[in-house]
Amino acid sequence: MKLDILGCYAATPRSLTNPTSQVLTMQNQMFLIDCGEGTQVQLRKNKIKFGKIEHIFISHLHGDHFYGLIGLISTFMLLNREKELHVYGPKGIKEVILLQLKLSNAWTPYPLYFHELTSTEPEIVYENNKLSVETIPLKHRVYTNGFLFREKQGDRKLLVEEAKKYNIDVTLFKSLKKGKDVVSEEGELIKNELVTEPGDAPKSYAFCSDTVFSENIIPQLSNIDVLYHESTFLEEQLKLTEPTKHSTAKQAATIAKKANVKQLILGHYSTRYPDIELFEKEAEEVFPNVSLAEDGKSFEF
Amino acid sequence: MKLDILGCYAATPRSLTNPTSQVLTMQNQMFLIDCGEGTQVQLRKNKIKFGKIEHIFISHLHGDHFYGLIGLISTFMLLNREKELHVYGPKGIKEVILLQLKLSNAWTPYPLYFHELTSTEPEIVYENNKLSVETIPLKHRVYTNGFLFREKQGDRKLLVEEAKKYNIDVTLFKSLKKGKDVVSEEGELIKNELVTEPGDAPKSYAFCSDTVFSENIIPQLSNIDVLYHESTFLEEQLKLTEPTKHSTAKQAATIAKKANVKQLILGHYSTRYPDIELFEKEAEEVFPNVSLAEDGKSFEF
Known part of the structure; x- marks a missing residue:
């Protein structure tokens, strides 16, 4: 599992800071x-083979x-993408993307699917x-979702030398990996x-x-491996969190602790802070x- | 008159090349x-005091x-802009901007005016x-306009020493600058x-x-000072100009010559060319x- 941070600052793009975007590579999918x-x-800039991306959240x-x-959807067009692209996001995302394609008299040569989200309960x-x-489901000024990526339990690992000792035919190895007894x-x-x-x-990774x-959100995040939780502010700006619906670094850590996650990654820093070490x-x-x-x-897990 | 090129490449933004945008400073307006x-x-990055921009074409x-x-309209919002902003562009531009503001549940704290263009004849x-x-009016795959910026004839320059010789009262200097005779x-x-x-x-400057x-477009450009004309291709890709509705460097120069402009600036290069000197x-x-x-x-004229 690998996480590439493309941008992790709040509000507006600047010369040296980029707004939110990241690539999660899990089970060879981007x-x-x-x-x-x-x-x-x-x-x-980060040399990511972004043609491989098939799902955008x-x-x-x-x-x-x-x-x-x-812009990314248009660039896929110029690169003659043929592979499907799936976009998951709040209701309205389809209208705004299609309107822009229509205004430029363009259409994607690849199948573009929108999965518009409206539920306020977690859903796969x-x-x-x-x-x-x-x-x-998150609480922000507009309808917002985080996303929880979970690997499924993979195959068991074959102990090849042991299998040979028991004189098991190689054609049965696949069954063994699937957890079955063999003859x-x-x-x-x-x-x-x-x-x-x-x-x-x-x-598992939660954004x-x-x-x-x-x-x-704590029960849903219980015992996951990595939590990326926003920390727009430090505690000294706590009073800003309620009107803006953002969190402090301490609050992010409190979620991590209560959910018993293994690792916390902070991001979405307000550009008011010159030194992110404080977070x-x-x-x-x-x-x-x-x-x-x-x-x-980049983080490798 | 000053021209700052922010981006002058065709198609898709890349690590080192930016899509079209420029700032013209004329008569202290940006x-x-x-x-x-x-x-x-x-x-x-170019340290332009962009809060001063009041008109976007x-x-x-x-x-x-x-x-x-x-993004720029949103950033003006975050910067608490109060000044009016005027946007001039093809019909549809208002709908797409307002839809995006609506989806983010935002509105500009400054007056935002759209001037939607539909004419196929030149208009002020x-x-x-x-x-x-x-x-x-330009010929492209979608409705497109270039823009011609013309200074008006300014005041005459007062020859102060001469005015003193003729014993003209300073209160009449303004009339002199306006071209009037005085007593x-x-x-x-x-x-x-x-x-x-x-x-x-x-x-005068034409984009x-x-x-x-x-x-x-030649009659309209006749004798202007500076013409920025796109040159997406070189002549060796001439066959691409008709389907894509773009021009070559030679064609841009032909317009400049026939219109008798003083200076030609080329831009909107296809990123296929590693060396723009060829243009x-x-x-x-x-x-x-x-x-x-x-x-x-930056160009100073």
Whole structure:
């Protein structure tokens, strides 16, 4: 599992800071999460093979989270993309993208599907045999969802030397990986656990931005591996969190602690702060394993 | 008169090239012409006091000419702009901007006026006592206008020493600058030409992008000072100009020559060409005074 931060600052793109966008690579699939203005340039700068992206998740329709989407969709057009593209986001996203395509008298040569979200309860919006993506309803000034990416339990790992000892035919190895007992060449029943071990523990990643502090999301985030939680402010600007519906670093850490996640990544910093180390410091007083998102930074989990 | 090139490449923004946008400063007013994705960052990088911009002219609704507009309008919002902003562009521009503001549950704290253009004949779309802006109907794949900025003839220049010799009261200096004859302290009629000289010749700038080669625009461009004309291609890709409705460098130079303009600036280069010097070379075979637009470059006239 890999996370590439393309942009992690609030509000408006500036010379050295980019609005929210990140690429999660999970089970060899690339997922784009949010798409602020300039995302396509950030994808290029970070040398991400963005033609591979087939699913784009948009948390909400504030500009710093989606103004780059129409540009990316248009660029896919110019690059003669043929593969399907799926966009998941709040109701209205389809109208605004299609209006812009219509005004430029253009249409995508590739199938473009919109999955408009309206539910205020968590729902699985994408799933295959390796992973699932569910919404995390957030509390912000407009309808907003976070997204929770969960790997599914993969195959068991075959202990090849053990399997050979029990004289199991190679054609049965696939069954073993699937957890089934098999019969050896000698006709003996071989219990699966004798020749396999559990596969890698499935990983999970939650993106929560933008949101005011809300304990409602804690049960859904329980025990996940990595939580990206917005921290627009430090505690000294706590009074701004309620009108703007944003969180502080301490609040993000409180969510991480109460949900017992393994790792917290902070982002969506207000550009008023010259030194983002202060966010890390504040969060670490509540929760130990904190990292700072930074534009262009990659995390491997 | 000053021209700041923010972006001058065709199609899609990349790590080192930006889509079309430029700032013309004329008579102390700043005009933004086109606004591709990332324009607000380019404004910051080029240290342009963009709060001063009150008029934005959009040539057409292809993404590389206007996808940055909504972001700039939003940023003016965040910067608590109070001054009026006027946007001139093809019909549809109002709908797409207002839809995006509506979806983000936002409205501008400053008056935002749209002047939607539909005429296929040149028309004056903005005028004050110092300058005028008229459309230049262009031929492209969608409804497109170039823009012609013309200074008006300014005041005559007072020859102060001469005026003193003729014993003219200072309260009459303003009348002299306006070209009027005055009466000296001795009651003598003083002809204006004796104590003034003509003011600076009014300057003119035309922006023509995007367009296929069309001689229709020549009369309107006749004898202007500076013409920015698109040159998406070189002559070796001439066959691409008709289906895409773009021009070559040679064609741009032909327009400049036939219109007898003083200076030609080329831009809107296809990113297929690694060396833009080739555009200058090709154009110079037809017209001598050619400059290349480059992102971040400023021209003073």
